[in-house]
Amino acid sequence: MAFKIGRVSYINSIPLFCAEPPPDFEIVSAYPSLLNAATMRGEFDACLISRWEYSKVSEKYSVLPNYCIGGDGEIMSVKLFSKTDIARIGGKKIFITEQTGTSSRAFAYLCRRKYGFDLFERRCASISEADAVLLIGNQALAFDGSDFEHAYDLGSMWKEEFSLPMIYAVFVVRNNVLELLEPLLRAYLEKSLGEFANNRAGWISEAKRILDDGQSINFPRRELDRYYNCLKFKFDDATFKKSFSFVEENGHI
Numbered sequence: 213m214a215f216k217i218g219r220v221s222y223i224n225s226i227p228l229f230c231a232e233p234p235p236d237f238e239i240v241s242a243y244p245s246l247l248n249a250a251t252m253r254g255e256f257d258a259c260l261i262s263r264w265e266y267s268k269v270s271e272k273y274s275v276l277p278n279y280c281i282g283g284d285g286e287i288m289s290v291k292l293f294s295k296t297d298i299a300r301i302g303g304k305k306i307f308i309t310e311q312t313g314t315s316s317r318a319f320a321y322l323c324r325r326k327y328g329f330d331l332f333e334r335r336c337a338s339i340s341e342a343d344a345v346l347l348i349g350n351q352a353l354a355f356d357g358s359d360f361e362h363a364y365d366l367g368s369m370w371k372e373e374f375s376l377p378m379i380y381a382v383f384v385v386r387n388n389v390l391e392l393l394e395p396l397l398r399a400y401l402e403k404s405l406g407e408f409a410n411n412r413a414g415w416i417s418e419a420k421r422i423l424d425d426g427q428s429i430n431f432p433r434r435e436l437d438r439y440y441n442c443l444k445f446k447f448d449d450a451t452f453k454k455s456f457s458f459v460e461e462n463g464h465i
Contacts, residue, residue, distance in 0.1 A: 214237075217258050220244060225281065231407045243311040244381065251269050259273075264459060275383070281379075281380045282445070287366060304334060315348045
């Protein structure tokens with residue numbers, strides 16, 4: 213039996229998928245909003261989806277605990293770039309990447325809570341006309357923000373506001389294959405995390421090649437090393453449960 217597995221196409225997912233997959237895994241890469249939509253259509257047996265989108269698929273899919281793309285403070289690849297202080301962004305034009313599923317909603321919640329404005333109120337279609345820009349993943353890492361005086365990191369803001377790690381993406385597994393697929397997926401993820409740890413320098417070189425080629429830049433290797441220190445791919449049971457449950461328990465969905 214072959215299982216179709218969805219993977220985020222950014223370099224942040226490399227440590228979770230760097231091992232050779234088993235022959236019965238078909239791994240498909242796409243950016244978050246496409247993975248979310250495909251999972252809602254039931255196209256994956258398991259998928260790494262935006263955490264804030266889980267409620268839309270919860271009837272057919274269960275969350276795989278512990279494993280995720282997360283962070284505990286600065287995350288580097290989810291940023292709001294602005295020409296003005298964030299407290300004065302309200303009413304200005306904001307470009308929000310279409311690739312996001314969690315980040316825009318989490319940023320919007322923080323902006324309402326702390327500054328009283330709606331991030332989506334004046335969403336615009338291009339970066340060139342924007343007063344502020346919200347980007348995620350490889351685009352956020354590579355973005356030339358020289359035209360924007362301020363840069364706000366979602367992970368840093370979330371940690372400051374709630375004193376909690378943040379889960380950006382979670383694995384979900386289709387209920388009708390959960391019993392069979394869960395142990396196979398856990399074994400594969402552990403193998404990948406071990407491979408990344410054992411050959412960290414080599415995988416950072418591969419991440420740099422992918423980022424540089426895809427974004428036409430020369431990204432500093434030391435910053436990639438710092439980036440992978442920011443990312444968290446596995447939380448213990450208590451931390452995962454507390455961070456995952458926070459969204460629904462506090463009415464942010």
